[in-house]
Amino acid sequence: MSWFKRDDGEYESGPGGNGGPDPGERNVRTEGLWTKCLGCRQTIWKAELEANLNVCPKCQHHFKIGSRRRIELLLEPGYELVDTGLRSTDPLNFNDMKPYKLRLRQAQEATGWTTQS
Numbered sequence: 001m002s003w004f005k006r007d008d009g010e011y012e013s014g015p016g017g018n019g020g021p022d023p024g025e026r027n028v029r030t031e032g033l034w035t036k037c038l039g040c041r042q043t044i045w046k047a048e049l050e051a052n053l054n055v056c057p058k059c060q061h062h063f064k065i066g067s068r069r070r071i072e073l074l075l076e077p078g079y080e081l082v083d084t085g086l087r088s089t090d091p092l093n094f095n096d097m098k099p100y101k102l103r104l105r106q107a108q109e110a111t112g113w114t115t116q117s
Contacts, residue, residue: 032046033045033046033047034046035049035063037056037058037059037061038061038063039056039059039060039061040056040058040059040061042056042058042059044056044057044058049063053073088104090104
């Protein structure tokens with residue numbers, strides 16, 4: 001992904017001729033080090049973004065983070081998980097368009113959580 005484009009659309013040919021080396025041989029060392037803010041369109045170094053808890057230091061735009069990362073940020077270091085065997089049940093035998101037990105099973109399969117019998 002290129003961040004900059006030439007206005008005239010012409011590029012100088014590199015040492016490989018015909019616009020440089022073969023695209024399969026290119027090695028981009030900076031790939032994944034920078035990200036573009038959706039709020040202010042500035043390029044931000046990813047390490048700076050992570051140090052700022054995924055908030056843009058220029059415009060305060062909040063980037064999305066996963067649920068596990070959010071929990072890690074909320075809890076203190078060295079936290080201990082409790083009640084890991086706790087599972088949802090259907091004591092009322094609730095039925096909607098689909099039975100609730102079927103919905104639970106599908107959600108557990110989709111998220112990777114296994115059911116405990």
